[in-house]
Amino acid sequence: MSNENTGESRVTEINSVNDQYNVVSEGKAKVLMPKDNEVFYNPIQQFNRDMSIQAINSWRLVYNEEKLAKLKRKNPEAVLPEKDGKIKIMEALAASGLRSLRYAKEIDGVxxxxxxxxSEEAVDSIKRNAEYNSIPxxxxxxxxxxxIDVLYAHRPPEKQFDVxxxxxxxxxxxxxxxxxxxxKSGGLLCVTCTDMAVLASNNHPETSYAKYGGVALRTEFCHELGLRLLIHALQSSATRYQRYIVPLLSCSIDFYIRVFIRVFDSPKKAKDAVxxxxxxxxxxxxxxxxxQPFGARTLTGNKNLKYSAAHxxxxxxxxxxxxxxxxxxxxCWISSIQDHGFASSMYEAVKTDPSRFFTNKRMMGMLKVISEEQDVPFHYTLSELCSAVKATCPPILKITSAILNLGFKVSTAHSCMSSLKTNAPNEIIWDIMRAYVNSxxxxxxxxxxxxxxxxLSVPPRSDIDFSIHPEANPDSRKIKLVRFQLNPEKNWGPKSRHRAPKRKM
Ligand SMILES: C[S@@+](CC[C@H](N)C(=O)[O-])C[C@H]1O[C@@H](n2cnc3c(N)ncnc32)[C@H](O)[C@@H]1O
Ligand SMILES: [Zn+2]
Incomplete structure (x- = not known):
């Protein structure tokens, strides 16, 4: 069954091996899944696993280059010893082990x-599947x-994980x-949250504040705000230990969010949190x-950084x-949530060898849109802007062109269709909408x-130009990538926790 929205055919191949197990093939792994536990395998998360494999592979190249550059500062002839180029990964909540199996087979230099x-059942499954896949x-x-206990036990630097x-x-x-x-410092955290009812709605400001340290809102940019709340939570934990974070890639996907964030030691840079x-x-x-930022950073005469409370x-x-x-x-976190160079490097890597990933079309689509995303917090949508002035929606290119023609930048946001992510302030957007209504x-x-x-009580400016700007049509639109995901399959969504079948007494 092919799905035109995603360009993906049916997500995985599932075969029955005996009465007890089905075999699920995903990437290079084959997983024995108990027939009585359907929730153990969630095919919709294949995209998450595919993206994670590429993200870790792409990050590892940067990580090792940085390690080598450090060695070369002491000795220009230095090479990176093989053992130093290898990475230790922890999958903290591994369930069937499918993700770990794929990491073992599809990530270089592990x-x-x-x-x-x-769960004991999960650990048994991981062991069974490691054996089934001949992974030592x-x-x-x-x-x-x-x-939580296992992670805390790995706090000493010699025990820390790279990922x-x-x-x-x-x-x-x-x-x-x-x-x-x-x-480790320079290492990578890959974090999923599926509690979007908390992170991307108005319903539970008390819960989002309690869990993430910030209030969520039900807006068209609620998914981006969810990402920013999660990043804020990661940052505020990191800075407590004089560490700081650098977001590489922040993705809003279907019913969940996933971020790839580097953590570094630096008491100095931890201060940027404000x-x-x-x-x-x-x-x-x-x-x-x-x-509204909480603080401002300025450079003093003798080039020292000075922080002050924001006005x-x-x-x-x-x-x-x-x-x-x-x-x-x-x-919430209001700085960059994407490293555009990193998104582009992932895009190029997938494009060079797409057959490695079943969801490659969607990966390329999302990575391309992300690499074009304006580095400003939040966005508008065309329908919100038009409904606020009681006007019918024009083609989006008309509005993006007007923004560009005034010298501002604009893109779409990967987290929302028909969105306008721009460095133009509110006043400019309304000037454009007034001129549009007038037209x-x-x-x-x-x-x-x-x-x-x-x-509309403010008169429209006369210098708004709706003629199509050459940059109004981004590459992701021109090359017809899968830019946005619609429902991938029937009854899709997060799987609920598996409950053990009731025992017959
Ligand atoms: C969504 S599943 C993980 C899916 C897996 N990462 C994958 O890609 O296939 C969540 C797992 O977390 C486990 N879990 C829940 N709380 C846990 C905890 N405090 N420590 C370790 N595992 C936990 C559950 O047993 C379950 O197997
Ligand atoms: Zn208003």
């Missing part, structure tokens, strides 16, 4: 992988334990403090947003455009003191 799970115990070690993968059911929050300490963190004031009336608030209690009361989201003729039915009334 020293060993520690596949851990709390020195390459794939297993452990049954609480991931830690957290892929829980629901929230990764309980594991974050331990994970940021158990990873500049990288802030609040967002959001207008439910017209979708304007205003970000604010950046806006009053009500939206400047439509006068609606603003809602506060965050604190099509004002709607007659605008109620006094309503959102469109306030926005």
């Amino acid at each position: 020293d060993y992988i520690l596949a851990n799970d709390l 115990e020195i390459l794939l070690k297993t452990n049954q334990g609480d991931a 830690i993968d957290l892929d829980p059911y629901g929230s990764a929050a309980p594991f974050i403090d331990a994970a940021v300490q158990a990873v 500049v990288d963190t802030g609040l967002v004031f959001y207008c439910n009336g017209c979708s304007s947003f205003y970000t 604010g608030p950046v806006v009053g209690t009500n939206c400047l455009a439509c006068k609606t009361k603003l809602t506060i989201g965050g604190p 099509i003729g004002k709607s007659a039915k605008i109620v006094e003191n309503s959102v469109p009334y306030h926005i």
Whole structure:
């Protein structure tokens, strides 16, 4: 069965080997899955596993180059000893072990992988599958334990892992403090959260604050805010230990989010947290947003960094455009969530050898869009902007061109279709929308003191140019990649926890 949205055919091949097991093939691994436990395998997460394999492979090249450069500073002839180029990976919540099996077979230069799970059934499965795939115990070690305990036991630098993968059911929050300490400086944290009802909605501000240290909002940019809340949680744990984080890739995928973040030791850089963190004031009336950092960083005369509390608030209690009361989201991470060079290197690697990944079309699509994403927090959507001024939606290229023609930048956001991610401030966006409404003729039915009334009460600027700008059509659109995912298969979504079948008494 082929799926036109994703360009993927049916996700995996499943064959029955005997009464007890099905064999699931994914990537280079074949996994024995108990027939009575369907939730053990979630095919929708194949994309997550494919992306993770490429992310770790691409990060490892950078990591080893940095190690070599360090050696070469002492001795220009130095080469990286083989053992130093090998990486130790921990999969903290490994379930069937499928991900760890694939890491063992598809990631280069692995020293060993520690596949851990709390459940005995899971650890038995990992052992059974390691044997079935002829992966030796020195390459794939297993452990049954609480991931939090295991991670804390790996805090000493000589015990730390180069990569830690957290892929829980629901929230990764309980594991974050331990994970940021158990990873080597320069190492990689790969973190999934599936609790989007908490991270990307209005329903539980108390829960998102309690778990991630920031308030989530139900907005069109809620998935990006979810990513920024998770990154904020990772950062605030890291800085406690004089470490800082660098996001390489932040992905909003189907019903979950996944981030790839490096952690480094540096008491000095940990101080940047005050500049990288802030609040967002959001207008439910017209979708304007205003970000407020907590601190500012300046360079003194003798080139020392100086931090100061930021001036604010950046806006009053009500939206400047439509006068609606603003809602506060965050604190969250407001700096870069993507390393564009890293996304491009992953894209090129997949493109060079796509057959390694079943989901290669979607990988390339997402990586291309991410590599084009503007490095500014949050975005608008065309439909929100048009509904705020009670106008029909024009082709998006018309609005992106107007933004570009004024000298600002704009892209789409991978986390939201028809989004406009731009460095143009709110006022400019409304100037453009006023000019657009003027060009099509004002709607007659605008109620006094309503959102469109306030926005359109300001006269439009005369210098808005809607003619199509040459950069309005990005590469990802031109080369017809799978840019956005629609429902990948029937009844897709997160799998719930497996409950052991009730025993007959
Ligand atoms: C979503 S599954 C992991 C899927 C796996 N990463 C993959 O890609 O196939 C979550 C697993 O976490 C395990 N788990 C839950 N709490 C845990 C804890 N505190 N420590 C270790 N494992 C835990 C569960 O037993 C379950 O197997
Ligand atoms: Zn507003």
